[in-house]
Amino acid sequence: MAAGRGRPEDLREACVREALAIVAEQGVEGLSLREVARRLGVSHQAPYKHFPSRDHILAEMAARAFAAFAGHLESRPPGNPPHEDLAAMGRAYMDYALSRPLDYRLMFGTPLPNPADHPDMLRLACHAFDMLRQGIARAHAAEGRTVEGQDLDADALYVWSTLHGLAGILRGQATGGLVQVAVPVETVLEEMLARVGRGLGLRAGKT
Amino acid sequence: MAAGRGRPEDLREACVREALAIVAEQGVEGLSLREVARRLGVSHQAPYKHFPSRDHILAEMAARAFAAFAGHLESRPPGNPPHEDLAAMGRAYMDYALSRPLDYRLMFGTPLPNPADHPDMLRLACHAFDMLRQGIARAHAAEGRTVEGQDLDADALYVWSTLHGLAGILRGQATGGLVQVAVPVETVLEEMLARVGRGLGLRAGKT
DNA sequence: CTCCATGGTTGACGCTGTCAACCATGGAGC
DNA sequence: GCTCCATGGTTGACAGCGTCAACCATGGAG
Structure with a gap:
């Protein structure tokens, strides 16, 4: 029975933590509940008392990744003019995607049936998307336009798509080095942001 | 021993065909070599005589998906003015991604170690990318600009990223319906293309 | 004091990829 | 024509996986 370090709720937490550690080491394909249990010194069925299935653990992890992701997006310096702020958000996005590729893949690359x-996860994902929407709205507002509703959605979808796509390609997941990115990532990113x-129809470009 | 319908090279082909069928039905996670063998009425090790590992079959399938994909891109009507032709390419891209989501995922969503x-696969992938590059170059040329080299790469990367990202999001893989796409896909796509x-700095927009 | 929900246990099942050993066949070299 | 060996199939085994089932300790509510 493990090294009795446990209050209630303890094993659940420990499972998620350990699962994240495994994913960070070996990627999501290397994750198995049995391995989690083994590392925690606990029987192979113990995690099952806290998660109905492997997918549920995955969803929980994705939810946390979304939360961390949103935090990362929010951590950009405040007080910048809207254009610059939006660009900073783009950089933060890519920074997260490239510096924590496995978490990123957990959010966006893992096919949950x-x-x-998994409504919690969805809610957190929507929150992140909302941040982007607001950033875009502010950038438009700074140029005297009011963009909202479907137009704003389309803008956000556009920006999100582009960043998401670029992240996928830079991580090589999509194409395995299809594009010979000779130039440094920062340059590629800045060109893309421009x-x-x-x-978006922003006057100054984003820089 | 199967229904002896086989010349040499036959089982290899049959494996790929059957594997593609399975993926089309159940997605890439549902694919197992044993299932392939079972469907072909052949022993579970027979496929192994033709593919060193599961990944190699996956790579072969991805290569074929790339070939089909390139064909799909090429099948757009000829003779259109460059702008329109580029837009048509974008539509063809999305059409493939949405009408054959499992093949698409095979190319871009499956993490090959x-x-x-798998050089063959890479070569085919690069070919598809080249088509895009040329389409963009022609569109620029039609406006009297010559774009080549790194600038052209950046343009192509930009377009590819956006389409790839949008495809991922529309397929729901990324976000599971994060965005409530109330409007029809065609509309979203046209807005995106614009x-x-x-x-890209094209004067007319792309339509 | 009893009872039952909670959270742990062990054991089994069928599935997977992969390794190993064995065997039929048919064409090349002598 | 006989031998030999590569090719492409076979069966059998192994470990690891997710999951189901049954069992059991514990502790708080009635």
Whole structure:
């Protein structure tokens, strides 16, 4: 029975923590509940008392990754003008995607059979998306335009798509080095942000 | 021993075909070599005589998906003006991604441990990317600009990223319905293409 | 004091990828 | 024509996986 270090709720937490550690080492394919149990010195069925299935643990982990992700996006310096702030958000996005690729993949690359089964995760994901939406709205507002509703959604979808796609490609997941990115990542990103700014119809570009 | 319908090279082909069928039905996680063998009425080790490992079959399938994908991109009507042609390519891209989501995931969503091990697949992937690059170059040329080298790469990367990202999001893989896409896909796509056109600095938008 | 929900245990099942050893066949070299 | 060996199939085994089932300790509510 483990090294009796446990109050109630303890094993559940420990499972998630250990699962995250495994994913950080070996990626999501290397995760098994039995391995989690083994590392915790606990029987192979113990985690099952806290999670109905492997997918539920995955969803919980994804939820936490989303929370950390949102925190990362929020941690950019305050007080910048809207254009610059939006660009900073883009940089924060890519920074997270590249510095914690396995967490990123957990959020965006892991196929959960039915995401609707995991409402907590969905809510956190929506929160992150909202941050982007607001950043875009502010940037438009700074140029005297009011953008909202479906137009704003479309803008946000556009920015999100571009960042998400670039992240996938830079991480090589998509193409395994299809593009020979000879130039440093920062340069690629700045070029991309400039194009995105034009695409949004922002006057100054985003820089 | 199966229904002796086989010349040499036959079982290898049959494996790939059957594996693709399984993926089309159940997605890539549902694929197992044993199931392939079972469906072909052959022993569970027979496929192993033709593929060193599961990953190699996956790579072969991805390669074929890339080939089909390139074909799909190429099948757009000829003779259109460059802007329109580029937009048509974007539509073809999304059409493939949404109408054959499992193949698409095979190309872009499946994590192959080491893509460099599968040069054929890489080559086909690069070919598809080249088509995009050329389409963009023509669109610029139509406006009297010559874009090449790193700038062209950046443009292509930008367009590819955006389409790839949008495809991922529309397929729900990324976010599981994070965005409530109330409007039809076509509309979302056209809005996106318009933004991409602006991002590229094309005068007319892309439509 | 009893009872039962909670959270742990062990054991089994069927599935997977992969390794190993064995065997039929048919064409090359002599 | 006989031998030999590569090719491509076979069966059998192994460990690891998720999951189901049954069992058991404990502790708080009635």
